[in-house]
Amino acid sequence: MSKAAFARRAVEIAMTEGPRGLASRTTTFLRWRILALLEANERTRPLYYRLFDSTSYWEQRYADSRDSGPGSRGGHRQFKADFLNTFVDENEVETVLEFGCGDGVQIELAEYPSYIGLEISESAIQECSERFATDETKSFFLYDPPYFVNRGALEAELVLSLEVVFHLVDDATFEKTMHDMFEASSKYVIIFSSNHNEPTPELHVRHRRFTDYVEDEFPNFDLVEKIENEYENRVSDFYVYEKQMG
Ligand SMILES: C[S@@+](CC[C@H](N)C(=O)[O-])C[C@H]1O[C@@H](n2cnc3c(N)ncnc32)[C@H](O)[C@@H]1O
Known part of the structure; x- marks a missing residue:
């Protein structure tokens, strides 16, 4: 300029x-x-x-009427929804909890019996509450990682994280969010993300090899499936984790 x-x-x-x-x-x-x-x-x-303060970044972005990003638009949005809707249907999942639901555009395509969306941005929660004002199956809560203490109050069969992990720039937030996610799941965790270590000049993006972290920290979860993204210009694939029973 x-x-x-x-x-x-x-x-x-x-x-x-x-x-x-x-x-x-x-x-x-x-x-x-x-x-x-x-x-x-x-x-x-x-x-x-x-x-880097992720919460300020995302709050400012949504307050400025910007959206969750290209990942929840067009064919890619449909690709995400098709995989997740089929998964929920085939595995008879009743409850879904998402960490980082964004502006709710992606969830418009969700066919889940019951859904809770957590978000770090107040403006995004406001947008979701308006978008789904008449939908009794969907609830939304503000998520503040250091002040989130969940001792079983919030639990779901399927916990989701869609294009969020590579936005967890600082290590403390990454670790806390991963723990909150896996500890809230009674059966499955699905992470849709990149999975390699790479800094990027985009300050809100830091690629991470998160599967090593999951293996070390959550040995009671098995990586049962990896589904490659159909869109070559996108960085995320689906990683499906299942909790060992018994
Ligand atoms: C690229 S958007 C994806 C939104 C939505 N999951 C989708 O697929 O459309 C990333 C979202 O992650 C949220 N986010 C950032 N840090 C987070 C954290 N620690 N926990 C949960 N969500 C977070 C942001 O506010 C933003 O809404």
Whole structure:
């Protein structure tokens, strides 16, 4: 962006959002610039991982009327829904709990008897509550990983995580979310994600080899199936875990 365009944008924001809005946007911009610099260098990258605030990123994104992303649009959205609806039907799953339901566009295609969606973004929860205002089978709750203490109150036969794991940038949030997911499942966990370690210049994306973590931390779950994505330009595949009974 040229200096002139930059100044024009600043004036535009000041006119529409006032001086406070401009100050807040400037702070956000500077924070992103610093994080990008930290990310670009291998030595400082761990600091970026620790400092990146996923909740602020997603909340701002949904508050700005942006959506969950291209993964829950068009044919790819249908591909995800077809696999999950067939799985739920064939395995007679009654209860589904999703960590990171987003704006709810993907869930519009879900055919589940009973569904709970958890989200870190208040605006996304608001959107889901409006989108499914008359749907008695779907409930939504705000999810705040450090303050989520679930001792069996929330449990489902199938726990879902769809294109969320590669957004868990900091290690503490990744570990807490994985524990909350597996501990809430009475039978299956399905993760739809990439599965290799790779930093990316997109600050809200960090690819992780999560299957090693699952193997170490949740030995009572077996990886029973991996379904490759039909869309070559997408990074996620389905990983189906089943809890050992007895
Ligand atoms: C790419 S969107 C996917 C949304 C939805 N699962 C879908 O497939 O359409 C990623 C979502 O993960 C949510 N998210 C980020 N960190 C999370 C966490 N620690 N736990 C649960 N959800 C999280 C974001 O707010 C965002 O809505």
